[in-house]
Amino acid sequence: MEKIDIKSLSRQELERALEARGAETYRLAQIWRWLYKDGGAKSFDVMTDLPESLRRKLKEGFHITYPVMLDAKRSTIDGTTKYLLKLEDASTIETVFLPEANRNTVCLSTQVGCKFACSFCASAPFGFVRHLKTSEIVDEVLFVKGHNPSASITNIVFMGIGEPFDNYDNVIKSIRVLNDPDAFNIGARKITVSTCGLIPGIRRFAEEGLQVELSVSLHSADDKVRSHLVPINKRYPLRQLIAACREYTDRTNRVITFEYVLIKGANCSREDALKLARLLKGLKCKVNTIIYNKIRAKGFAEPSKEDVKVFLATLKESGVHVTNRKSRGEDIDAGCGQLRISRL
Helix, strand or coil: CCCEEHHHCCHHHHHHHHHHCCCCCCHHHHHHHHHHCCCCCCCHHHCCCCCHHHHHHHHHHEECCCCEEEEEEECCCCCCEEEEEECCCCCEEEEEEEECCCCEEEECCCEEECCCCCCCCCCHHHCEEEECCHHHHHHHHHHHHHHCCCCCCCEEEECCCCCHHHHHHHHHHHHHHHHCCCCCCCCHHHEEEEECCCHHHHHHHHCCCCCCEEEEECCCCCHHHHHHHCHHHHCCCHHHHHHHHHHHHHHHCCCEEEEEEECCCCCCCHHHHHHHHHHHCCCCEEEEEEECCCCCCCCCCCCCHHHHHHHHHHHHHCCCCEEEECCCCHHHCCCCCCCCCCCC
16 A cells, blocks of 8 residues: 555544554654654654554554755855755755744745746746645655754745645645644734735635735736736736635635736836826725846846836825735845746
8 A cells, every 4th residue: 555645634534543553642743743843753663652562553654855955156245045855756846945033934836836827937938747635745844944043933925836726635735734732833813824816825825714925926916917017817806816816815814915016118117107096995905015026038038117106106195005015035036036947
């Protein structure tokens, strides 16, 4: 029989699996800690507080995943580190660690490749390969913890390669592990899921009962422009997307963050800002802008400082809560939209 990927099991699923193998109930907590504390166990042999007979059963029925690091690049500007990781089937993903004075964030990938072909994103040309398993998503955090033992991971953002809501079930299961007090114990409000606008995912997410932050990649208040930048807009146009976002805030009473990459000549004029303010009027939200990160062969450019200043001022004058986020790790291609499927 094929061995079970143990870190793709929820706590309840693992409890049932252990019960079926005759393990005492209290063994669940021991194994759970071994899997998720202090960088995570890579072998059942290290679980020395378990009897040898149980460790043998675990080895016979389960296996433990763990990625292999192919490369690491550290920014000389802000200390951001990008890791190139090889998975068990030799697929590769990139994961980013963003250390700051008061918090340490891990930016997670959720898929090998991406289906959604956003025109300004470096992941788009490589297409979609497969979803990441729950274990592989969680392994990204374990890997970063293991390689940065003195840094406490405080924040998680699902903003790496892939569309989280296209891999919905594995993402939600991984969130519950990350939030579990006996695993990573990362506060729900310190976890952010970013979507390019998959309405079914937004509606499902509203029913989860999680205090996790939701971020929607908007990038334009004009359907024609957004369809060019974010092609999923052709399936879920702005009118439908904003309606779903209003339903989400009504259901959860939570604020949505709209991500907005400022691109020269495309979406950051005064008129663009006014149109955005009209679109978001009355919606419980904030806008998080970021200046476009240069990506080879994309044909886009960053706006001037004056364009950015006018765009932000116009939104503020219109009553929109807006911030301008500084990009991290640009010198190592770890900034927003710069991650890709890579090989050495």
